[in-house]
Amino acid sequence: MGTEISKRMAALKPSAIREILKVTADPSFISFSAGNPSSELFPVEELASITAEIYEKEATTALQYSVTEGYGPLRELTRERYGKYGIGNDDDDTIIVSGAQQGIDLATKCLVNEGDAVLCENPSFIGALNAFRSYNARLIGVPVDGEGMDTGAVEEALKRDKNIKLIYTIPTFHNPTGTTMSIERRKRLLELAEKYDVMILEDSPYFELAFSGEICPPIKSFDTTGRVIYVGSYSKIVTPGIRVGFVTAPKWLVSKMTVAKQVSDVHTNMMFMMVVAKLLETCDMDKHIENCRLTYSRKCAHMLENMDRLFHKSVTYTRPEGGLFIWADMPEGYGGLGLCDIARRHKVAIVPGTAFDVNESAENRGFRLNFSVPTLEQIEKGIKLVADSIEEYLFG
Amino acid sequence: MGTEISKRMAALKPSAIREILKVTADPSFISFSAGNPSSELFPVEELASITAEIYEKEATTALQYSVTEGYGPLRELTRERYGKYGIGNDDDDTIIVSGAQQGIDLATKCLVNEGDAVLCENPSFIGALNAFRSYNARLIGVPVDGEGMDTGAVEEALKRDKNIKLIYTIPTFHNPTGTTMSIERRKRLLELAEKYDVMILEDSPYFELAFSGEICPPIKSFDTTGRVIYVGSYSKIVTPGIRVGFVTAPKWLVSKMTVAKQVSDVHTNMMFMMVVAKLLETCDMDKHIENCRLTYSRKCAHMLENMDRLFHKSVTYTRPEGGLFIWADMPEGYGGLGLCDIARRHKVAIVPGTAFDVNESAENRGFRLNFSVPTLEQIEKGIKLVADSIEEYLFG
Numbered sequence: 001m002g003t004e005i006s007k008r009m010a011a012l013k014p015s016a017i018r019e020i021l022k023v024t025a026d027p028s029f030i031s032f033s034a035g036n037p038s039s040e041l042f043p044v045e046e047l048a049s050i051t052a053e054i055y056e057k058e059a060t061t062a063l064q065y066s067v068t069e070g071y072g073p074l075r076e077l078t079r080e081r082y083g084k085y086g087i088g089n090d091d092d093d094t095i096i097v098s099g100a101q102q103g104i105d106l107a108t109k110c111l112v113n114e115g116d117a118v119l120c121e122n123p124s125f126i127g128a129l130n131a132f133r134s135y136n137a138r139l140i141g142v143p144v145d146g147e148g149m150d151t152g153a154v155e156e157a158l159k160r161d162k163n164i165k166l167i168y169t170i171p172t173f174h175n176p177t178g179t180t181m182s183i184e185r186r187k188r189l190l191e192l193a194e195k196y197d198v199m200i201l202e203d204s205p206y207f208e209l210a211f212s213g214e215i216c217p218p219i220k221s222f223d224t225t226g227r228v229i230y231v232g233s234y235s236k237i238v239t240p241g242i243r244v245g246f247v248t249a250p251k252w253l254v255s256k257m258t259v260a261k262q263v264s265d266v267h268t269n270m271m272f273m274m275v276v277a278k279l280l281e282t283c284d285m286d287k288h289i290e291n292c293r294l295t296y297s298r299k300c301a302h303m304l305e306n307m308d309r310l311f312h313k314s315v316t317y318t319r320p321e322g323g324l325f326i327w328a329d330m331p332e333g334y335g336g337l338g339l340c341d342i343a344r345r346h347k348v349a350i351v352p353g354t355a356f357d358v359n360e361s362a363e364n365r366g367f368r369l370n371f372s373v374p375t376l377e378q379i380e381k382g383i384k385l386v387a388d389s390i391e392e393y394l395f396g
Numbered sequence: 397m398g399t400e401i402s403k404r405m406a407a408l409k410p411s412a413i414r415e416i417l418k419v420t421a422d423p424s425f426i427s428f429s430a431g432n433p434s435s436e437l438f439p440v441e442e443l444a445s446i447t448a449e450i451y452e453k454e455a456t457t458a459l460q461y462s463v464t465e466g467y468g469p470l471r472e473l474t475r476e477r478y479g480k481y482g483i484g485n486d487d488d489d490t491i492i493v494s495g496a497q498q499g500i501d502l503a504t505k506c507l508v509n510e511g512d513a514v515l516c517e518n519p520s521f522i523g524a525l526n527a528f529r530s531y532n533a534r535l536i537g538v539p540v541d542g543e544g545m546d547t548g549a550v551e552e553a554l555k556r557d558k559n560i561k562l563i564y565t566i567p568t569f570h571n572p573t574g575t576t577m578s579i580e581r582r583k584r585l586l587e588l589a590e591k592y593d594v595m596i597l598e599d600s601p602y603f604e605l606a607f608s609g610e611i612c613p614p615i616k617s618f619d620t621t622g623r624v625i626y627v628g629s630y631s632k633i634v635t636p637g638i639r640v641g642f643v644t645a646p647k648w649l650v651s652k653m654t655v656a657k658q659v660s661d662v663h664t665n666m667m668f669m670m671v672v673a674k675l676l677e678t679c680d681m682d683k684h685i686e687n688c689r690l691t692y693s694r695k696c697a698h699m700l701e702n703m704d705r706l707f708h709k710s711v712t713y714t715r716p717e718g719g720l721f722i723w724a725d726m727p728e729g730y731g732g733l734g735l736c737d738i739a740r741r742h743k744v745a746i747v748p749g750t751a752f753d754v755n756e757s758a759e760n761r762g763f764r765l766n767f768s769v770p771t772l773e774q775i776e777k778g779i780k781l782v783a784d785s786i787e788e789y790l791f792g
Contacts, residue, residue: 002507002561002562002589002592002593002594002595003593003595003622003646003648004507005506005507005649005652006505006506006507006508006509007509008505008509009505009506009652009655009656012652012655012656012659013655014464014654014655014658015658034461035461036460036461039456039459039460042455042456042459042460044451044455044459047451047459048448048451048452048455051447051448051451052444052447052448055440055443055444055447056444059438059440059444060435060438062637063435063438063440063443063635063636063637063638064432064435064438064635064636064637065430065431065432065631065636065637066637068410098494098639098661098665099661099662101659101660101661101662102660102661105659105660105661109402109404109405109530110401110402110405111398111400111401111402112402113402113403113404114510127658127659127662130655130658130659131659131660134505134655134656134659165398166398193398196398197398197399198398199398199399226399227398235461239459239460240459240460240461241457241458241459241460241461241462241663241665241666241667242459242665242666242667243494243661243662243663243664243665243666250399252399253401256401256405256408258410259405259408259409259410259526259530260405260408260530262410262411262523262526263408263497263501263523263526263527263530264497264498264501264527264660264661265494265495265497265498265501265639265660265661266495266497266523266639267637267639268639269494269637269638269639269665269668270637270638270639271637271638271668272665272667
């Protein structure tokens with residue numbers, strides 16, 4: 001009994017993607033399996049000089065215990081920066097978290113009882129799905145099309161199941177499909193949250209990486225009744241290894257999430273909360289993000305060109321307008337998992353759709369391709385290998 | 397319904413100590429209420445130069461996503477360093493966590509079902525108690541005397557309650573009482589864990605801060621049957637703001653805690669895992685810790701001397717041999733909370749025993765004094781103010 005894993009954790013497995021990443025540590029592999037931003041875009045010099053300055057002038061503040069809510073100036077600068085996009089109003093508060101993942105975890109811990117349900121896009125981000133599972137929540141998947149989450153299916157589910165507590169969505173440049181929810185659906189989702197008395201958990205790590213530079217308004221920007229928990233991240237526009245993200249949500253929830261964070265890790269790494277604050281203050285972030293956008297836009301276009309040219313016509317795929325991922329589907333009768341196995345033999349790593357499926361053992365024809373990490377040359381070479389793998393799968 | 401806090405979190409309040417800390421931000425206050433190590437002992441120059449070197453040579457590794465288990469070399473160096481004290485054997489594994497608090501949180505999440513019980517010293521560390529509460533665990537407090545947790549009372553509780561999953565203890569320089577568990581009791585506790593099939597969660601952030609330099613063997617060092625989860629911290633010997641700690645525990649549990657950590661914060665801040673690794677490798681840590689010990693020993697002695705001289709004789713207190721805290725008790729009929737209120741008016745901050753009580757509304761005559769943060773001068777001045785407050789409380 002004493003050496004038995006708790007019910008909430010017993011069935012939870014490590015993310016399949018992590019296992020794939022281990023296989024592809026082999027440098028002869030080309031990997032389209034990561035979810036990482038491109039290291040070449042990290043503002044290393046700026047970070048190094050800001051860090052050195054903090055050690056010189058404010059070492060004690062950066063190294064001593066701090067408050068759970070996060071470094072005050074970073075909370076202010078975050079509110080200011082994202083306030084421009086309509087994120088946060090007078091009834092909201094902002095807490096700094098150790099990456100967006102922690103925001104998802106804490107919101108779930110504070111709102112979802114064991115046995116309650118979470119409604120989400122299917123497929124969806126595995127880290128969030130596993131966070132929900134780790135609190136013994138039931139997952140209800142809703143299909144995604146070119147306009148994002150199917151709000152008709154959302155309403156049907158809400159009618160059927162009275163214990164849905166959260167609607168989880170990545171509305172902009174969705175992981176793993178790369179699609180973006182239309183404005184109409186964003187507004188409709190909010191109406192449904194209101195009507196059926198549930199909260200929306202809006203996970204939006206990619207929205208600033210719009211290839212066109214045009215920002216799609218977050219669901220949170222339409223929220224006048226305190227229905228949206230907005231989870232943001234500095235991972236994709238600064239760097240992910242520092243683990244700094246934020247949550248902007250109604251005050252009653254943020255104050256409880258603060259208590260939950262206190263027992264989880266006391267506070268986020270103080271030095272890097274200060275570093276991000278100073279970066280926002282002193283660097284031209286918009287120019288930096290513009291640079292990220294151009295790089296990813298070029299890589300995505302290159303990947304799509306090569307796919308257009310080389311993939312068998314029975315394979316369909318999304319054409320993202322931002323973010324890090326393309327999603328492709330094998331034709332009827334072929335599974336994404338089968339393709340991934342063949343691709344691995346060809347030394348190219350892609351992630352099978354099943355890894356993102358609400359039902360992990362469901363049939364899934366999809367696979368996910370990441371374009372942010374590989375070089376243009378690797379994209380060219382790797383897509384050829386995926387195309388060869390597809391041919392092999394289809395025609396032996 | 398959708399805007400209702402979950403059952404596990406509904407009743408949880410922020411730590412009372414945090415609230416006291418906010419009051420004492422006023423610089424005219426003398427604070428004995430912190431749990432912080434002394435900032436003057438932080439190895440700032442070493443940390444700054446190591447950080448600069450990592451930015452120069454390994455920036456990508458330090459800033460990109462990493463594996464959940466933690467930075468490999470730090471796991472190795474931790475195993476090596478603490479292996480010398482008998483912490484960890486071939487059946488154990490070590491995971492880096494975002495401070496010892498996260499180790500406590502993850503162990504609870506992986507082992508304790510809602511409604512299960514955790515046995516702990518009463519009083520105990522509020523951060524751990526709140527972590528247990530946040531998973532809807534029941535707390536069963538066991539008295540502490542000069543030899544630590546009362547193992548007779550432990551066995552009675554284990555006989556009575558079949559759903560105890562964890563025995564939580566801070567055996568060395570206990571927070572808040574400053575006492576140390578005897579070797580005999582350590583061994584007895586292990587026997588009981590074995591006999592009643594429960595796990596021991598050994599929280600040991602202070603054990604290297606023994607004033608005499610003589611290290612008391614951890615419970616983990618006697619563990620041959622995989623009953624002990626050892627939670628360690630770099631907060632007290634390096635710095636706390638970086639949030640780097642570790643857990644050494646049986647492999648079956650560490651692998652599940654890794655999954656739990658993945659959904660909690662993906663991984664700990666990578667730069668500072670690398671910084672601590674390099675510090676362990678290149679600096680004379682034993683000399684640094686020796687220096688910490690001497691400083692704290694001097695401060696503790698100074699506080700005790702002043703208490704001996706000035707406190708009313710009806711007030712009793714512990715004489716710690718290490719760590720950060722002294723615990724005192726008012727005589728029968730007087731509460732620690734009452735004293736703290738008077739002390740606050742005298743502009744000295746101490747923490748009432750109720751803050752550490754398993755039953756938050758219980759009568760408690762105790763109060764906790766921290767000696768690591770104040771200067772020798774502040775100790776002298778502050779103890780005089782506490783003594784005055786005691787007189788005022790006792791005699792009006």
